[in-house]
Amino acid sequence: MTRKDFLQQLERALSGLKPEMVREILSDYDEYFNDALADGRDEAEVVAALGSPQKLARELKAQSHYRQWEQHRSFANLSRVMVSIAGLGVLNFFLALPFLAYLLFLTVGYIVSLSFLVAGLAVVVGWGSHSLFGWPQFTSDGSGWYIGRHGDYIGRYGDNGAEMALSSDKNDHAGQVWIDNGRLMLNPDDGDRFELKTRRGDSLLVFKQQGKLKVDASQPTVRQLAQIEDGEVSINGRAIRELTLREDSGDVFTARVDDNSRLVQFDASAGGTALKLAANGPKSSILLNDGGSALEISESKIALKDGTDHIQIDALPGLSVGMSALVVGLGLLLSGALGLVFCVWLTRLTWRVLVSYVKYQIELVSGKDRENAAA
Structure with a gap:
């Protein structure tokens, strides 16, 4: 190969570098040929x-990169150096495979740590929101729950507490029971009846027969609690502890309050679907049965059954589901933070090792060039 052929092939092989850098390299090697020939060496x-x-x-190229x-020490520039060194054939393929696997596991570590961190943060924030703002709450101040058959839901939570209803609109009184200025307002349909129990345990029955409202009571004094006005029955809500609506279709809805008029129990059975809600105390729970499916939420567990499938989340021993969620959330948050710190430490260590390796390989290449030049 002649001098001209060598320089032409070198120029083509240096494609990718800056043109001014290529011209400088070709000029240096052209001068090298001149010096060698001046010393009497053959081309x-x-x-x-x-x-x-x-x-x-x-x-x-490796030296230039x-x-x-x-x-400018960046990961992109270091990657170019690594690719250049790999092009020299000095990287052992069987040694590179474990390193690539290590990088894969390090990436997975980052993903898992960030997932734990985000999940833990979401759980802790959710628990804190519940503790600070009291949502959701299962209490009622006697100003917002309905029972009826004309709407499209069994229960929801309102700004004033628990609202149990089958009516989707409070304003049109589509339900059969509502609260008006502390008064319990009843308007049963034909064939339906309300069974009420006072705080003293006396019974009161309200029903409609042939379009006419009727009230029956176990005691005359209890009968006086109910007043019929404009086709509706009005009762002092604070005097009632339990209310049951039995519809002509067989559906049954029962609501019970405590001494402070807070809703503590709600049972509903309609069209094969049953809902039970215990709102207060350490045994508060929600149980929803719909044929072969069931959902249970209590202080000790959350269970979902759907045919043969069964998912159950149990609280930690001695803790409620809420406190267990907080403990798990804090655990996820701590694990994610520690995992992230460990991954960052490994990344910094990996960076130092790569820098040392690259420097060592470049020194080998530069030393080889010097040996060739001396020869």
Whole structure:
């Protein structure tokens, strides 16, 4: 190979570098040929000493990329150096595989740690929101729950507490029971009846027969609690502890309050679906049965059954579901934070090892070039 052929092949192999850098390299090697020939060396001998122009170009590219990385130490520049070194054939394939697997596990570690961190943060924030704002709450101040058959839901939570209803609109009184200024207002349909129990345990029955409201009571004094006005029965809500609506279709709805008029129990059975809600105390729970499916939420567990499928989340021993969620959330938050710190530490360590390895390989390449030049 002649001097001209060598320089032409070297120029083509240096494609990808900046043009001014390529011109500088070609000028240096052209001058190197001039010096060697001036010393009496043969052109073919000089070409043989320099070796393959393609391999020489790969070494020069690796050195150039390394200088760029030293000027601006970024992961992108370091990646270019690694690719250049790999092009020299000095990276052992069987050693590279474990390193790639290590990078994969490090990436997975980042993903898992961030997932734990986000999940834990979401649980803790949700628990804190419940503790600070009291949502959801199962209490009622006697100003918002309905029972009836004309609406499209069994229960919802309102700004004033628990609202149990089958009516979707409070304003049109589509339900059969509502609260008006502390008064319990009843308007049963034909064939339906309300069974009420006072705080003293006396019974009161309200029903409609042939379009006419009727009230029956176990005691005359209890009968006086109910007043019929404009086709509706009005009762002092604070005097009633339990209210049951039995519809002509067989559906049954029962609501019970405590001494402070807070809703503590709600049972509903309609069309094969049953709902039980215990609103207060350590045994508060919600149980919803719909044929072969069931959902149970209590202080000790959350269970979902759907045919043969069964999912159950139990509280930690000695703790409620809410406190267990807080403990799990804090555990996820701590695990995610520690995992993230560990991954960052491993990344910094990996960076140092890569820098040392790259520096070592570049020094080997530069030393080889010096040996060739001396020859």
